[in-house]
Amino acid sequence: MADAKxxxxxxxxxxxxxxxxxxxxxxxxxxxxxxxxxxxxxxxxARKHRGRVDILRxxxxxxxxxxxxxxxxxxxxxxxxxxxAKAMQRxxxxxxxxxxxxxxxxxxxxxxxxxxxxxxNFHPVFAGG
Numbered sequence: 001m002a003d004a005k006x007x008x009x010x011x012x013x014x015x016x017x018x019x020x021x022x023x024x025x026x027x028x029x030x031x032x033x034x035x036x037x038x039x040x041x042x043x044x045x046a047r048k049h050r051g052r053v054d055i056l057r058x059x060x061x062x063x064x065x066x067x068x069x070x071x072x073x074x075x076x077x078x079x080x081x082x083x084x085a086k087a088m089q090r091x092x093x094x095x096x097x098x099x100x101x102x103x104x105x106x107x108x109x110x111x112x113x114x115x116x117x118x119x120x121n122f123h124p125v126f127a128g129g
Contacts, residue, residue, distance in 0.1 A: 051073070056128040057108050067105065069105075091115075092112050
């Protein structure tokens with residue numbers, strides 16, 4: 001009795017009826033058969049600027065050491081900030097971290113950090129003293 005209630009799953013004739021199965025595509029233009037034939041998607045232009053970011057030189061609360069801080073990122077997550085920080089550390093040859101949504105690079109390396117941010121399509125602005 002259990003076999004009578006089972007629905008075949010082998011792709012054979014089943015209970016589904018396709019009303020369009022009997023239609024023919026004879027006499028139709030190629031675009032009507034495959035509307036995406038010959039379609040080339042337009043290339044997306046690269047975004048010119050991903051937003052303004054501030055670059056600061058900070059010494060307060062760091063035992064007299066100078067740190068370059070990049071803040072005010074809009075629309076990027078922690079993984080991308082960590083990738084940017086790694087790129088800055090490699091280019092500057094120094095240490096750094098990501099804290100509280102800000103990238104901190106050891107030393108006064110604002111020019112080098114600004115160059116990396118410009119290459120990543122950000123608009124860096126020197127802020128502070």
